[in-house]
Structure formats: C-alpha cells, structure tokens
Amino acid sequence: MSKAELVQLAAAAGLPRLSDKHLDQLQKSLASARELADKLPKDLHWSEELSLTFRLPRPAVDMPKSEPQG
Amino acid sequence: MSDLAYLSIAKAAQRLRAGKLSPVAYVEALLDRIGRLDARFHAFIRTTPDLAMAAARQAERDIAAGNWRGPLHGIPFALKDIIDWSGLPTTAHSKVLADNVAVSDAVVSQRLRDAGAIMMGKLATHEFAIGGPSFDLPWPPAVNPWGGNHFPGGSSSGSGVALALGMVPAALGTDTGGSVRNPASMCSIVGMKPTYGLVSRRGVFPLANSLDHVGPMTRDVRDNALLLQVLAGHDGDDPGSAQVPIPDYAAGLEAGVEGLRIGLVRHFYTEDCDAHPEQIAALDQAAELLRSLGAGVRDLRLAPLEQYATATRIIIRCEAFAIHRQWLAMRPDDYGDLARQRILDGATVSAADYIDALRLRARLTRQTLAAFADIDVALTASNMDPTCPIEDAEACARLYPRQARQPFNITGQPALAMPAGFTRDGLPLSLQLIGHPFQEAMVYRVAEAYERATAWSERHPPGL
Numbered sequence: 001m002s003k004a005e006l007v008q009l010a011a012a013a014g015l016p017r018l019s020d021k022h023l024d025q026l027q028k029s030l031a032s033a034r035e036l037a038d039k040l041p042k043d044l045h046w047s048e049e050l051s052l053t054f055r056l057p058r059p060a061v062d063m064p065k066s067e068p069q070g
Numbered sequence: 071m072s073d074l075a076y077l078s079i080a081k082a083a084q085r086l087r088a089g090k091l092s093p094v095a096y097v098e099a100l101l102d103r104i105g106r107l108d109a110r111f112h113a114f115i116r117t118t119p120d121l122a123m124a125a126a127r128q129a130e131r132d133i134a135a136g137n138w139r140g141p142l143h144g145i146p147f148a149l150k151d152i153i154d155w156s157g158l159p160t161t162a163h164s165k166v167l168a169d170n171v172a173v174s175d176a177v178v179s180q181r182l183r184d185a186g187a188i189m190m191g192k193l194a195t196h197e198f199a200i201g202g203p204s205f206d207l208p209w210p211p212a213v214n215p216w217g218g219n220h221f222p223g224g225s226s227s228g229s230g231v232a233l234a235l236g237m238v239p240a241a242l243g244t245d246t247g248g249s250v251r252n253p254a255s256m257c258s259i260v261g262m263k264p265t266y267g268l269v270s271r272r273g274v275f276p277l278a279n280s281l282d283h284v285g286p287m288t289r290d291v292r293d294n295a296l297l298l299q300v301l302a303g304h305d306g307d308d309p310g311s312a313q314v315p316i317p318d319y320a321a322g323l324e325a326g327v328e329g330l331r332i333g334l335v336r337h338f339y340t341e342d343c344d345a346h347p348e349q350i351a352a353l354d355q356a357a358e359l360l361r362s363l364g365a366g367v368r369d370l371r372l373a374p375l376e377q378y379a380t381a382t383r384i385i386i387r388c389e390a391f392a393i394h395r396q397w398l399a400m401r402p403d404d405y406g407d408l409a410r411q412r413i414l415d416g417a418t419v420s421a422a423d424y425i426d427a428l429r430l431r432a433r434l435t436r437q438t439l440a441a442f443a444d445i446d447v448a449l450t451a452s453n454m455d456p457t458c459p460i461e462d463a464e465a466c467a468r469l470y471p472r473q474a475r476q477p478f479n480i481t482g483q484p485a486l487a488m489p490a491g492f493t494r495d496g497l498p499l500s501l502q503l504i505g506h507p508f509q510e511a512m513v514y515r516v517a518e519a520y521e522r523a524t525a526w527s528e529r530h531p532p533g534l
Contacts, residue, residue: 001441009417010417011099013276013417013418014274014395014396014399015398015399015402015414015417016399017399017402018402019401019402022402022410022414025407025410025414026417026418028411028412029411029414029415029416029417030416030418031417032418032506033415033418033419033423035383035389035425036380036383036419036423037384037419037420038085039376039377039380040380040384040423040426040427040430041377041430042431044426044429044430044433045429046210046429047430048429048430048432048433049428049432050428050431050432050435068160068167070277
C-alpha cells in the first residue's frame, strides 16, 4: 500500500497525526489483520452469537467512577 | 535474608493475630528489602512507605485491641499500576497517563483496604497491559530474578517479580490474554485468573473489556485462595459482574484428589504447539503424580489452540483500539513502540471480522464447556518455554504467542498457573489447571494437592 493510501486509511480510522514511522507500523498492522482474518473459520453463521444479559438499573453506589486524565 | 521475606500470608496471619509479629516490623522489613533489590529488578513504579507505615501502625493498634478483621489484616500487598488507589497515580506504565491521579479506589482496592491489608505501592506492567517488555517508557521494565536478567512475562510483570523476590506476599494482576498466568509461570509463583465476572474490574484500566479479569497472585495456593476470598463478589456497577454465591475457597484445600476426574489437554503442547522438552516432561510428570495421588487422568481434546488465539487476538485488537483511539489520534508519540503497534493493529480489522471473532468465541465456548462435562479439572501447559534474557527482543517476541492461556479468556473459565519444576539451567517450569465456571475451589483443591506433593513453591531465586 502506498504512503498516500496509508494516510487515507489512518484518516478514516480517526488517526490524522501519524508520522512516517507510525504509518510503517500501520502497514504491518494491515498485513497482520489480513493474516488473522484468513485464519477465521469460513463456516461461521449469523446464528452463532454471544448471549448478552441485560439487567435492570441498580441504585448508584457510593463509589464515584474515576476517569483517567490522559 | 529476613525470614519475613518469604513468609506466607497464612503463616503471617497466624503470627499477626497472636501478637507474635508486629505489622510495623513486617512492613519495615519488606520496605527494606524493596529498597535493597528494586534498583536492579524494577518491580515497583512507586512505593508508598508513608501510607504503608501509617496503615501498619493502625493495624497494630486494631489487632492489639482485639479487632482482627481476617487473614489479610496487616498483610502487605501491591497493585499492578492499572488499578486505582485513591490519591495515587495510575500510570499504566505509560507517558500517556503519567499525571493521572486516581480520585477513588478500584473496587478490589477498597476490598483490600477494608480487609486491613497494607498497600506497599504500584507495580510495573507492560504499557497499558499490552506492550512489553519495553525500554522506551518512563520506567524500566521489571526483570525476572530467575536467571538473573530474564523476561518475567507480562503484562503483570512487576507483580510476578515482587512476589518472586519476597518483596510482598500478595499482589494483584490482570489477565486479558494470560497476563496473570504468564508472569506466574515465568517467576515460579501462583496466579489465578478467576471466572469472568467473579471479581469486579471497576477502577481498573481496561485492555479489552469482554476478556478482562483481575486476579490474585501469591507464592502458594493457600495464599491465593485467601486473597481471592477478599476480592470476589458482585459489583452492580461492573457490567460484567456476576451474582453468584461466594464459597469458602480455603475450606476444601486439603481434600486431596482421590476420585477426581482430570482431563489432560496434551495436544495443546505436543501437537498444536511444540513445547520445550523439559516443559513437556514436567507436565507429563504432573499428570502421573496426580494419578498416583488417586485422580483419574485421561486425555481431553479441545479445539486447536490456533482457533482460540485467532478469536482472542482479533477481539483484543478491536476493543483496545476503541479504548485508545482518541489518545492515539492526538498523542501517538506518547506511546512506546510496542504498545502503539499492538493498539494500531485494531485500526485495520474490519467490523465483519470482529463479529466473526465473536461468533467463533461463542462456538469455542460452547464446545469447550461441553468437553468439560465429564471432568472436574483440566491440566495443560501455561507457557511452552522457559523464560529468556529480557534484552533479547526477538526471543521475547517469539515466546509471547507460544502459550495455552487464551482459551480460558475466551471461555471465561477459572484458570490457575503454578510452578511445576525447573529446567536443568534453573529456570521455572509451570502448569495450568482449569475448572468449570465459578468452581475456583475445585481448581485450588487440585493445585494444593500437587503443591504439597512437590514443594516447588518453596524454592526462591538464589543469592538474594
């Protein structure tokens, strides 16, 4: 993939500030993602999904949620 | 070496309760040991001696007044630095969060505080529990004392090293693809990944929410059960938290393995992955030992390791990228190279592949639990190889995927890694025991029987 295409891919992923070094890493990621996708079984069916459990809301507990300040 | 360095939680608790050991003297001895060894092994990002001494003095007063709170009262511990402790920085070993001060305790921290345990500091981790070992971060990576200058595994690297060095008798780690059990295996300690949902993750920086677990790390099995006892329990504000009864995890420890059914998942380390010969021998000897103790041991075949690894890797990539995307967009240079690479990996996975990975996870979970129907506990490898020198980046990278821990992040089952001997060169070997969901007590029972018969847990790194 050309550098221009990588920049476009990064922008589409919400990453507008990647340097050339980071774009090289993104190139490696792309190859790795393809390799992993090829290992997925081909017979997976839409009926196979994780079960999700929904709960009624509970009263708030006394411990506040922390929000990391990056 | 102080005889307090390798004192177990169980024995320390007896002495503390009886007034034969002062919490203040205990904490002073361990702080001294940390001060003497940590410049070389880097287990801690920061110690908290003032907090520890104040808590030790309070514990001493409380115990003397007859207000003993339980086996963790007066016991020193440390936290992987992605776990919040109110008023202390939670850095995730990253420049990105270097100034992030927690405004409240994580639920697990609060539980340890309530139990009277004594906070000693924050421990090294791979950056954001995903990128390591790295030498381009604000703090150096933790170093394994086994071998002298070796990779301790990760991502709960500081937790494994601090325990192996006798700096603390208890530590917490987290496990998304094996990060409690990997350092447990490489540092010759005991690490439990409990059932998904048994221990709250609130106040713990996530890696991949659907696979994240908090786990107890100790030097022996009984201590691990005692620590899990304090950590386990429902949290209504953790969306993954389970509402299940919490048993007494130490109650059945001495019941032995007579009549238990153990499944040996040998194909993981002999067919799916070609493990180191000494690791294979250690596992086969463990199976034979359990058989000699009265367990029925038979082969158990699960799906190939690669299927579990594929699902795990895709899920971690996507969920981690979703967490880090905004910081990665604004401050990509504040990440170390390894963490940035692994988080960027999630930018290139399609939504359809992520959904397929979830479908594969559902299939593997169904198949695995069905295979467990006729056994009580499974035995298999944790690591495939002994550790390697930490500065050999290629060797560290080669070891990373050679493991059999990810299957049980996928299924959420409890899985414990523990010592299983040493190579001829003196490096730790390990094994992994896996149970049915929420059957941690059964895993501990088998682990305790093996530990008693071998005493590997009594060995410590030489010369320290």
